[in-house]
Amino acid sequence: DSGVTQTPKHLITATGQRVTLRCSPRSGDLSVYWYQQSLDQGLQFLIQYYNGEERAKGNILERFSAQQFPDLHSELNLSSLELGDSALYFCASSAWSEGEKLFFGSGTQLSVL
Amino acid sequence: QKEVEQDPGPLSVPEGAIVSLNCTYSNSAFQYFMWYRQYSRKGPELLMYTYSSGNKEDGRFTAQVDKSSKYISLFIRDSQPSDSATYLCAMSAVETSGSRLTFGEGTQLTVNP
Numbered sequence: 001d002s003g004v005t006q007t008p009k010h011l012i013t014a015t016g017q018r019v020t021l022r023c024s025p026r027s028g029d030l031s032v033y034w035y036q037q038s039l040d041q042g043l044q045f046l047i048q049y050y051n052g053e054e055r056a057k058g059n060i061l062e063r064f065s066a067q068q069f070p071d072l073h074s075e076l077n078l079s080s081l082e083l084g085d086s087a088l089y090f091c092a093s094s095a096w097s098e099g100e101k102l103f104f105g106s107g108t109q110l111s112v113l
Numbered sequence: 114q115k116e117v118e119q120d121p122g123p124l125s126v127p128e129g130a131i132v133s134l135n136c137t138y139s140n141s142a143f144q145y146f147m148w149y150r151q152y153s154r155k156g157p158e159l160l161m162y163t164y165s166s167g168n169k170e171d172g173r174f175t176a177q178v179d180k181s182s183k184y185i186s187l188f189i190r191d192s193q194p195s196d197s198a199t200y201l202c203a204m205s206a207v208e209t210s211g212s213r214l215t216f217g218e219g220t221q222l223t224v225n226p
Binding site for chain 1: 145147149154155156157158159162201205213214215216217218219
């Protein structure tokens with residue numbers, strides 16, 4: 001168990017809808033990362049938050065947004081969903097002193113029908 | 114050209130075999146090198162972590178980094194069926210703000226009893 005909690009484990013929704021994925025980092029970790037994993041794209045970095053502030057942005061679509069709250073949990077919002085957004089979405093966290101060591105949650109499997 | 118190249122496999126070996134997994138990279142700024150193990154439909158788990166060049170051993174696992182050749186390897190000795198998973202290499206450069214990993218596409222390994 002990595003200590004990173006993600007909910008829900010599975011989401012099935014329709015095109016055009018909006019969903020919210022939730023992540024609680026390991027106790028004490030200030031950094032939260034969101035990754036997308038699909039069969040054809042591999043593991044792709046979306047966005048990083050550090051102590052409530054956006055720190056780095058990757059290949060995140062404008063339809064996607066994220067935030068990190070004062071209690072350090074994070075949410076990833078996906079809107080105007082398309083079939084191609086179907087993927088595994090992972091949250092990871094890291095300690096400030098070892099930012100390169102990521103600890104991943106078990107993921108949310110999103111299926112857009 | 115991708116920054117990190119990894120043979121996707123699949124790789125199938127008999128139990129007890131020595132396994133060699135490899136990645137090449139093009140970004141000379143990479144300083145931190147990691148191997149993650151990902152079981153089916155689960156989050157990646159940090160397996161090995163090395164900084165700069167050299168070897169690191171942990172039980173049956175040895176990580177090797179050759180920065181001059183931009184090549185990293187993971188060796189698994191006495192492989193077990195429980196080692197069956199996808200192995201992802203990951204790398205990070207030293208950056209002043211933010212920290213994110215560049216992942217290889219993963220090599221799928223099956224160890225047959």
